[in-house]
Amino acid sequence: MSNINEVAKRAKVSPMTVSRVLNQSGYVKEETRQRVLAVMEEMNYVPNQLARSLVKQKSMTLALIVPDITNPFFTTVARGTEDMARKSGYRVIFCNSDDDFLKEQEYTEMCLLLRVDGIIMAASGDRSKANLERLKKFNIPLVCIDREVKGIDTDLIVGDSLAGARALTQHLIDLGHRHIAMVTGPLSISTSRERLQGYKETLRQNGIDYRDDYVKEASYNQQTSGQYLDDLLASTPRPTAIFTANNFVAAQVVRGLRERQIRVPEDLAIVTFDEMEPYCAVAEPLLTSALQHAYNFGSLAVQLLMERIDGVPIAQPRRIVLNPDIVIRRSSGEKL
Amino acid sequence: MSNINEVAKRAKVSPMTVSRVLNQSGYVKEETRQRVLAVMEEMNYVPNQLARSLVKQKSMTLALIVPDITNPFFTTVARGTEDMARKSGYRVIFCNSDDDFLKEQEYTEMCLLLRVDGIIMAASGDRSKANLERLKKFNIPLVCIDREVKGIDTDLIVGDSLAGARALTQHLIDLGHRHIAMVTGPLSISTSRERLQGYKETLRQNGIDYRDDYVKEASYNQQTSGQYLDDLLASTPRPTAIFTANNFVAAQVVRGLRERQIRVPEDLAIVTFDEMEPYCAVAEPLLTSALQHAYNFGSLAVQLLMERIDGVPIAQPRRIVLNPDIVIRRSSGEKL
DNA sequence: GTGAAAGCGCTAACAT
DNA sequence: ATGTTAGCGCTTTCAC
Numbered sequence A, B: 001m002s003n004i005n006e007v008a009k010r011a012k013v014s015p016m017t018v019s020r021v022l023n024q025s026g027y028v029k030e031e032t033r034q035r036v037l038a039v040m041e042e043m044n045y046v047p048n049q050l051a052r053s054l055v056k057q058k059s060m061t062l063a064l065i066v067p068d069i070t071n072p073f074f075t076t077v078a079r080g081t082e083d084m085a086r087k088s089g090y091r092v093i094f095c096n097s098d099d100d101f102l103k104e105q106e107y108t109e110m111c112l113l114l115r116v117d118g119i120i121m122a123a124s125g126d127r128s129k130a131n132l133e134r135l136k137k138f139n140i141p142l143v144c145i146d147r148e149v150k151g152i153d154t155d156l157i158v159g160d161s162l163a164g165a166r167a168l169t170q171h172l173i174d175l176g177h178r179h180i181a182m183v184t185g186p187l188s189i190s191t192s193r194e195r196l197q198g199y200k201e202t203l204r205q206n207g208i209d210y211r212d213d214y215v216k217e218a219s220y221n222q223q224t225s226g227q228y229l230d231d232l233l234a235s236t237p238r239p240t241a242i243f244t245a246n247n248f249v250a251a252q253v254v255r256g257l258r259e260r261q262i263r264v265p266e267d268l269a270i271v272t273f274d275e276m277e278p279y280c281a282v283a284e285p286l287l288t289s290a291l292q293h294a295y296n297f298g299s300l301a302v303q304l305l306m307e308r309i310d311g312v313p314i315a316q317p318r319r320i321v322l323n324p325d326i327v328i329r330r331s332s333g334e335k336l
Numbered sequence C: 001g002t003g004a005a006a007g008c009g010c011t012a013a014c015a016t
Numbered sequence D: 001a002t003g004t005t006a007g008c009g010c011t012t013t014c015a016c
Helices: A004-011 A015-023 A030-043 A049-056 A072-087 A101-113 A126-137 A161-174 A190-205 A227-234 A247-259 A294-309 B004-011 B015-023 B030-043 B049-056 B072-087 B101-113 B126-137 B161-174 B190-205 B227-234 B247-259 B294-309
Strands: A061-066 A091-096 A118-121 A142-145 A155-159 A180-184 A215-217 A241-244 A269-273 A288-291 A319-322 A325-327 B061-066 B091-096 B118-121 B142-145 B155-159 B180-184 B215-217 B241-244 B269-273 B288-291 B319-322 B325-327
Touching (some): A004 A015, A015 A030, A061 A072, A061 A101, A061 A294, A072 A091, A072 A294, A072 B091, A091 A101, A091 B072, A091 B091, A101 A126, A126 A142, A142 A294, A155 A161, A155 A190, A155 A294, A161 A180, A161 A241, A161 A269, A161 A288, A161 A325, A180 A190, A180 A247, A241 A247, A247 A269, B004 B015, B004 B030, B015 B030, B061 B072, B061 B294, B072 B091, B091 B101, B101 B126, B118 B126, B142 B294, B155 B190, B155 B294, B161 B180, B161 B241, B161 B269, B161 B288, B180 B190, B180 B247, B190 B215, B215 B227, B247 B269
Parallel strands (some): A061 A118, A118 A142, A142 A155, A155 A319, A269 A288, B118 B142, B142 B155, B180 B215, B180 B241, B241 B269, B269 B288
Antiparallel strands (some): A288 A325, B288 B325
16 A cells, blocks of 8 residues: 555655645645646555544544444434534544443543544443543543433533433323333433432322332343343232333333233333334334434534534533423323 | 653653563563553553554454444344454444445545455445445455445355245245235345345246236335335235335335234235344234344454455455344234 | 664645 | 655664
8 A cells, every 4th residue: 555655756746745735735736736646546545544643643533432232222323423523524433332341441441542532422330430530531522421420520411311201100190000110220320210210209299109119120231031020010009000211121021011911001001211213113012202312412412522622611511401202102001 | 641752761761661561572571561560550651552553554443334323233243243353352443334325435435544454344235346346456355244246256244135035935925825025125235136036036936926016126224105015005916915125124014004004914914034123022013034143244254354364365255155044923924 | 671773654844 | 836854652673
């Protein structure tokens, strides 16, 4: 693969002139420019971005670290990130932490090694604090999304989990449900905690007793064992509705209920956070849910990041809260 | 961010000694080593990978270019790729071409600029030939997956679309269907062509006339208009079964049928290529399908790539064909 | 065991 | 309008 010196030699100019042609900077006589371009073409010259980044101290690269690349929420975030980054001439490296602190740490180190210009992170959990602190130590522009990490203050874009959870729970209550269970995610993740809190608060406000045995904790991604479902269904009285904390948890529950021949919503109503896209249309029943605009999480995060990268003076970390849309569909059933 | 010279100075050694400690190469007195390590720690030293790659002429980076990052098939491929690459100490850059030739071209150029060590590509279509040829010109190790591109000879990993399509079609015929429609993908994609061919062949072998108006072409990802469904349903006689060419097409069709109050499989049977994971469990009805082992596509691709990167002598491009599993579920219905 | 010199491919800054 | 010099941060090579 040829380099700038070889091109320069062949075009009978200095490497600097080639560089000017390449970057369209400075003055180059049109005639020279054409000659240089011709030689580049002829030699199949491709500039070396590594060398460029090294001297410019800028890699034009962002990193997006997400906990689960198979979750449509995060792939949609990825698209939003990518689209917005491209508009500013940046590349994005996608990293999948698998909700694993150690993998997240590896990617964190990789970002440092590669001298990425900014990082967007959906933390794997509260343990992520250590990884985020490491990044902060180097003053790398950083935006957290979806999940807030205890004890770390960064630019942040989250969904309004509290409001969404309240609305979904209230919806069930309005339909006449009094025995409402919840399956939330790991409590090391802020969204799990907040959705649980919204559920609790709404029960209380409606004078419904909160029951510990109506609340189960499942994984946000892998298949958790169905044991918790049996426990829930064995409670007295048996819940007439379940609120699930995200799309994958909803899938687990719907599947579990089907295996047990329990009809939704006839026997049991379901409401959930997040959506079933891209298969939303195929899910049966269609789920009543608090829909989050994942794409916006990604594109907004890039915008915040760009301001940091460009050195726009910002007093303190910003916090953007995006409202979910409550979409009523069949799974929550009719008024009892 | 500190560099190797600063560390060297502070540790009262030459940069070379620091480098040796860093790479655990050559001889360094244990005492010196400890002192250097201490200084690195103290100064928060992180080696600059850009500089390393530049001098080593090796970036330890692979690229994976896929047409649709929201398709679970490709996210699973991505996982396979990532896992296997990490085992060999390589990073992977994920690129989403959006089934768009131009975006694919941009990523192709990016790979050249960044001097990635190898590329895995699920081509956007036959137009991709130009992009692949560009990469071949530079002798960059290259493996194509899932889709074969006309007129380009590279290492290749594909599913057995022909066999899968034959098995699915035969399954419908065995159930007693004689009026079988097919919704395939864009014919610029090899899998669409081969699945169509398998369908045609199987009809012929069973003495069933092939009808042009029973075959429609849809998008593999975006929502295609439902017009083709109306056309299919208006045919005389109306098809009693539909074979869809991939998971997203299946989703389109199932949704369309539901909107038209047509029951699956009672009114119309469905079989498909690929799966509905991760929501498989929620889909209703569960789809009879030709399941591909997406993870293996990714991990095998990396293995082939590694041999190329390591310069293992290989006579000519290799071609690996992976068999899909035929999984019979409810959507194909009972024997007529 | 350790270091000095040269160079990977490029560009910033200063000539001319 | 073009060239020269120096240096980004690292490793290779050879010297001691």
